[in-house]
Amino acid sequence: MVTAIQxxxxxxxxxxxxxxxxxxxQVAYAKLLSDHLPEALNCVYFTNSGSEATEGAMKLAxxxxxxxxxxxxxxSYHGSTQGSLSIxxxxxxxxxxxxxLPDVQHLDYNSFDALEQITTRTACVIAETVQAEAxxxxxxxxxxxxxxxxxxxxxxxxxxxxxxxxLGRNGSLxxxxxxxxxxxxxxxxxxxxxGMPLGAFIAxxxxxxxxxxxxxxxxxxxxxxxxVSCAAGMAGMKALLEENLIATVxxxxxxxxxxxxxxxxxxxxxxxxxxxxxFEDFAFNKKVIDYCIAHxxxxxxxLFAPECLRIVxxxxxxxxxxxxACNIILEAATALASA
Numbered sequence: 576m577v578t579a580i581q582x583x584x585x586x587x588x589x590x591x592x593x594x595x596x597x598x599x600x601q602v603a604y605a606k607l608l609s610d611h612l613p614e615a616l617n618c619v620y621f622t623n624s625g626s627e628a629t630e631g632a633m634k635l636a637x638x639x640x641x642x643x644x645x646x647x648x649x650x651s652y653h654g655s656t657q658g659s660l661s662i663x664x665x666x667x668x669x670x671x672x673x674x675x676l677p678d679v680q681h682l683d684y685n686s687f688d689a690l691e692q693i694t695t696r697t698a699c700v701i702a703e704t705v706q707a708e709a710x711x712x713x714x715x716x717x718x719x720x721x722x723x724x725x726x727x728x729x730x731x732x733x734x735x736x737x738x739x740x741x742l743g744r745n746g747s748l749x750x751x752x753x754x755x756x757x758x759x760x761x762x763x764x765x766x767x768x769x770g771m772p773l774g775a776f777i778a779x780x781x782x783x784x785x786x787x788x789x790x791x792x793x794x795x796x797x798x799x800x801x802x803v804s805c806a807a808g809m810a811g812m813k814a815l816l817e818e819n820l821i822a823t824v825x826x827x828x829x830x831x832x833x834x835x836x837x838x839x840x841x842x843x844x845x846x847x848x849x850x851x852x853x854f855e856d857f858a859f860n861k862k863v864i865d866y867c868i869a870h871x872x873x874x875x876x877x878l879f880a881p882e883c884l885r886i887v888x889x890x891x892x893x894x895x896x897x898x899x900a901c902n903i904i905l906e907a908a909t910a911l912a913s914a
Contacts, residue, residue: 576769579810583803593621593796600805607809608777611748611816613757618783621775621800625738625764626654628774629701631794632760633658635778636699636732638793639785645676646693646700646731648684650709650879653701653736653762662701664709665879685714690725699732699760704750707739710880711844711851719754726759732782738764738774739849742812743821743890746828746847769811771804820890824848827897831886834901839908850886852904857881859911866907872900 583600590596605619622628637643647653651664661676663669664684682689684706693700700722706712714722726733735758740750744766747753751761759782764774786793815821824847832845835852842853854860860882867874867884875885884904888896 576807576810576814579806580771580803583806586802588803589798589801593799598800598802598805600802600809601800604805604809604812607812608763608775612761612777615757615759615779616761616777618780619775619777620783620786620794621773621805622764622796623772623799623801624654624774625736625762626656626659626774627796627799628738628762628764628776629653629659629662629736630656632701632734632762632776632778633662633699634794635760635776635782635786636734639782640698640730640732642696642698642731643678644680644694644697645678646680646682646697648702648706649681650684650706650712651681651701651703651736652708652878653703653738668878684709684712685718687718687721690721693725693729693731695729695731697729697731699734700726701734701736703736703740704754705740705745705846705849707849708878708880710853710877710883711846711849713745713844713846714754716754719751719756723756723758732759734758734760734762736762738762739887740846742766743815743824744847744849744887746821746824748821750846766811768804768808771801771807773801773804773808774799815890824890827890827892827894830894830897831901834898835904837905837908837912839912848886848888848890848892851877851880851883852886853880853883854908855882860884862911863904863907866910867900867903870903870906872903874904 609617647662649664653659653662661679664681735751741763761777767773828845828847832843835843844851864874877883
């Protein structure tokens with residue numbers, strides 16, 4: 576990635592507003608992504624971040640459907656800009672910035688009854704394929720398929736947010752592959768830029784073309800899809816694929832589960848290498864986190880599940896490193912439990 580960044584920076588960096596010129600780093604990375612996505616997801620719009628990808632997708636859904644209602648889910652996180660904050664699934668975080676976007680509903684994730692609220696006036700349903708900030712909550716397989724079916728029946732765009740769980744994090748290149756569904760719009764960010772700022776919303780050309788007319792510039796960004804970020808991201812994705820890093824994700828996740836056994840640990844949720852270690856409450860968890868950081872293990876809590884410790888290591892983590900991290904977490908739990 577460093578070499579790709581250096582070579583692209585030496586060639587050229589920013590030119591003009593994204594879209595004024597066809598730029599090879601954007602085209603090459605978009606081609607690599609679409610080659611590894613279902614046929615319907617063949618048009619990539621690069622942004623600077625995941626939050627901006629969310630904003631673009633919300634505009635796209637309104638423009639394509641001619642509808643205004645947006646449905647999201649409780650305990651969901653899609654970014655912190657005004658639009659993405661409007662669909663964040665927690666009133667504590669939304670309330671300080673009201674008024675926000677109107678015509679937004681928040682339903683219960685994984686609830687079949689909630690799907691009845693999706694109607695022919697709904698522009699889009701936006702959901703995390705795996706709810707991250709809720710404390711790593713994957714949906715039921717049947718529920719995700721029912722969600723896809725309901726959106727199809729009502730002409731509603733299904734937007735799946737894989738900003739946190741995409742690019743191998745859950746043990747497949749895209750988390751939605753594990754549920755046998757294909758979204759109308761896919762959101763990517765974080766790992767997409769391999770350490771550089773980059774996001775994207777991806778749809779079919781037919782849907783994406785809704786942003787090309789009435790108005791002519793339906794969505795625009797100056798630095799989105801920056802050539803250096805695209806060069807870095809493409810190098811990162813190539814390494815992910817060529818080194819087959821995803822093949823060991825599930826096994827490494829299970830190593831954490833096997834070793835993180837302690838009376839203070841109530842649960843360990845582990846779809847791949849996205850883990851939540853649940854303790855009794857935030858006070859205990861915060862002390863574990865502080866101990867871990869002091870002993871070289873970088874971790875954190877979740878916005879909507881502060882009693883849970885976050886484990887989201889690089890996919891290249893070794894078995895020895897997993898063992899060392901687990902030992903430090905267990906040391907912390909033991910010391911605190913006996914204090």
